[in-house]
Amino acid sequence: MTQTPPQELLDKLIKIVGPNGIIEDEARGPGPIVRPHDTGEVAAVLKACNEARYPVVPIGGNTTMVQGTHRVQGEIGLSLERLNEIEEIDLASRTMTVGAGCILQTVQETAEENGLLFPLDLGGRGSATIGGNISTNAGGNRVIRYGMTRDMVLALEAVLPDGTILPMQGKALKNNTGYDLKHLFVGGEGTLGIVTKAILRLRPLPTSDNCAYVAVPSFKALTAFLSHMEAASAGTLSSFEAIWADYYEFITGELTPHKPPLPHGSPFYVLIENLGVDQDKDHARFEEILGEALERELITDAVIAKSEAERKAMWEIRDDVFQMVHIAPLWAFDISVAIGDMENYTVDLKARLSERWPNHHLMIFGHLGDGNLHVIVAVGDGSDETHHEVEAIVYDGVRKLNGSVSAEHGIGLEKRDYLSWTRSEEEIALMKQIKKIFDPNGILNPGKVFSDGKSYPHTPSPLERTAAE
Numbered sequence: 001m002t003q004t005p006p007q008e009l010l011d012k013l014i015k016i017v018g019p020n021g022i023i024e025d026e027a028r029g030p031g032p033i034v035r036p037h038d039t040g041e042v043a044a045v046l047k048a049c050n051e052a053r054y055p056v057v058p059i060g061g062n063t064t065m066v067q068g069t070h071r072v073q074g075e076i077g078l079s080l081e082r083l084n085e086i087e088e089i090d091l092a093s094r095t096m097t098v099g100a101g102c103i104l105q106t107v108q109e110t111a112e113e114n115g116l117l118f119p120l121d122l123g124g125r126g127s128a129t130i131g132g133n134i135s136t137n138a139g140g141n142r143v144i145r146y147g148m149t150r151d152m153v154l155a156l157e158a159v160l161p162d163g164t165i166l167p168m169q170g171k172a173l174k175n176n177t178g179y180d181l182k183h184l185f186v187g188g189e190g191t192l193g194i195v196t197k198a199i200l201r202l203r204p205l206p207t208s209d210n211c212a213y214v215a216v217p218s219f220k221a222l223t224a225f226l227s228h229m230e231a232a233s234a235g236t237l238s239s240f241e242a243i244w245a246d247y248y249e250f251i252t253g254e255l256t257p258h259k260p261p262l263p264h265g266s267p268f269y270v271l272i273e274n275l276g277v278d279q280d281k282d283h284a285r286f287e288e289i290l291g292e293a294l295e296r297e298l299i300t301d302a303v304i305a306k307s308e309a310e311r312k313a314m315w316e317i318r319d320d321v322f323q324m325v326h327i328a329p330l331w332a333f334d335i336s337v338a339i340g341d342m343e344n345y346t347v348d349l350k351a352r353l354s355e356r357w358p359n360h361h362l363m364i365f366g367h368l369g370d371g372n373l374h375v376i377v378a379v380g381d382g383s384d385e386t387h388h389e390v391e392a393i394v395y396d397g398v399r400k401l402n403g404s405v406s407a408e409h410g411i412g413l414e415k416r417d418y419l420s421w422t423r424s425e426e427e428i429a430l431m432k433q434i435k436k437i438f439d440p441n442g443i444l445n446p447g448k449v450f451s452d453g454k455s456y457p458h459t460p461s462p463l464e465r466t467a468a469e
C-alpha cells in the first residue's frame, strides 16, 4: 500500500536540507526526493526517517537495470546529486577522493587530465554516479584487466540508518585490520547504508590503444582465442567483448546506422582492445598476435581500427543496445556462467525458447572473459506473464550450471524472486541477519534484494524503456 510521509517528518527534513533541498521529479518516480548537501545532512535525514520508521530509497544517476531505485510504497528518495565534489587527487598515492554523487565520466576525465586512469567504464557513464557504481559493484568493459568496482575502491565513508557516520579507512592498498566492512556497502544496493564518499584507486594512464574486430569460427575457437590473447598480450588485454551472430547481424544490419566492420556470416565476433604504452611497438605486436591467431585458425578474419573515429565506431556497435527498439517488446538479462559452460547454456536456451516461441529473437553478447553474458529476448506481447515465463527459462539454465542470476547489475526488485536460484538458503539467511544489524527497522531500500512478500509491477530498465517508446 502506498503511504505518504507525515508532515512532521517533511518539516524536519526541510529544516535539515532547506526548502530547495526537497523536490518532486516524476522522472525519478513519485513522491519527494531529498537532496542533502553533505554527509552531515545525509546523517540527519536518515536519523529523522529512522525515528519516524519511514522508508528511504537512495538514488544516484538512476541508471539501474534492476529497478534498484524504484519507489513503490511512497518511500522518500534520497539523492546524492549534491555530494558531487572531487575533493582531492593524490598523485603520489594514485588516488582520487570523491563525493558519492560524482558522475562516472567526470571521474574518468579528471583522472585523465592528471595523467591517470580510473578504469571503470560502462555505457551509462554520462549519468551513473560513483555512489551508484559502488552500490551495484558495477563491472563494465574492462573487468578482464582491472576487476570490478570493488577492486577500485580503497576506502569508503558511509552513513547507517540511525545516522552513524562510518569514516573513511585511508588510502593504502593494504589494510588487514579485522573485517573489511566497506565491502558490505560495495554491491549493497543501498540496503545497508548510504555511501557518501570514496577514495578511488587510479592506475597509470595507457598511452597506446589497439582495437579490432575479429570473426571466430566456433565457440571452441572463441575460448582458445581468449587464452591466446591473454597469454600473448603480456597483461595489456583490456577488453574482450564477444558478440553472437544474431546481435552482430542485427546491430550492423539495415535497421541501424552501424556499418559492419567485418562481413556477416561468422557465428561469433569479438571486439578486443589492448591498452599499452608505446603505440608503434604495441601496434606491431597486436598485428603479430592476430596473425598468429589467423594461422592457428582461431579466427577467420580481423580488422584493426586505423583511427580514433574507427575505434569509436567499433565500440558503438557493442554499446548501442538502444537500437533494439526495433525488436521491442523485449527483456534484457545479465547472467554469468563459467566460460566452459557457456556454449551449452546458450544452445540449450535457444532450443527452449524455440520450442515455446518459434518466432522469438535471441541476441547474446557479453564480457566473455568475465563469464558474463547479456541476453536479450524479444517475444510475444510484452505482458508480465510472458516476462515471467522467459525469466524462468533464462535463469533455470543458469541455476543448473551453478552460475549467477546477476553478473554485474545487482538484484534490486527485478531479480529478488530469483536470488534463491543461485544463492543457498544458508547464505540468504546470513545476508538477512546482516541487513537486520545494519538496518534493524528496515527503512533502507525496503523490498530490494530480498522479497518482502509483496509483488510489484515490472518497471522497465533504461533499455526496455527506450525499446517501448
Ligand SMILES: Cc1cc2nc3c(=O)[nH]c(=O)nc-3n(C[C@H](O)[C@H](O)[C@H](O)COP(=O)(O)OP(=O)(O)OC[C@H]3O[C@@H](n4cnc5c(N)ncnc54)[C@H](O)[C@@H]3O)c2cc1C
Residues within 6 Å of the ligand: 057, 058, 059, 060, 061, 062, 063, 064, 065, 068, 069, 080, 100, 121, 122, 123, 124, 127, 128, 129, 130, 131, 132, 133, 134, 135, 136, 137, 138, 139, 140, 141, 189, 190, 191, 193, 194, 195, 196, 408, 409, 412, 445, 448, 462, 463
Ligand atoms: C546504457 C547503460 C549501460 C550500462 N552498462 C553497464 C555495464 O556494462 N556494467 C554494469 O555493471 N552496469 C551497467 N549498467 C548498469 C549500472 O549498474 C549502473 O549504470 C550504475 O552502476 C548505477 O549507477 P547510478 O548512479 O545510476 O545508480 P542508481 O541507478 O541510481 O542506483 C543503483 C542502486 O544503488 C543504490 N544507490 C545509488 N547511490 C547510492 C549511494 N550513494 N549509497 C547507497 N546506495 C546507492 C540505489 O538505491 C540502487 O539500488 C548500465 C546502465 C546503462 C543505462
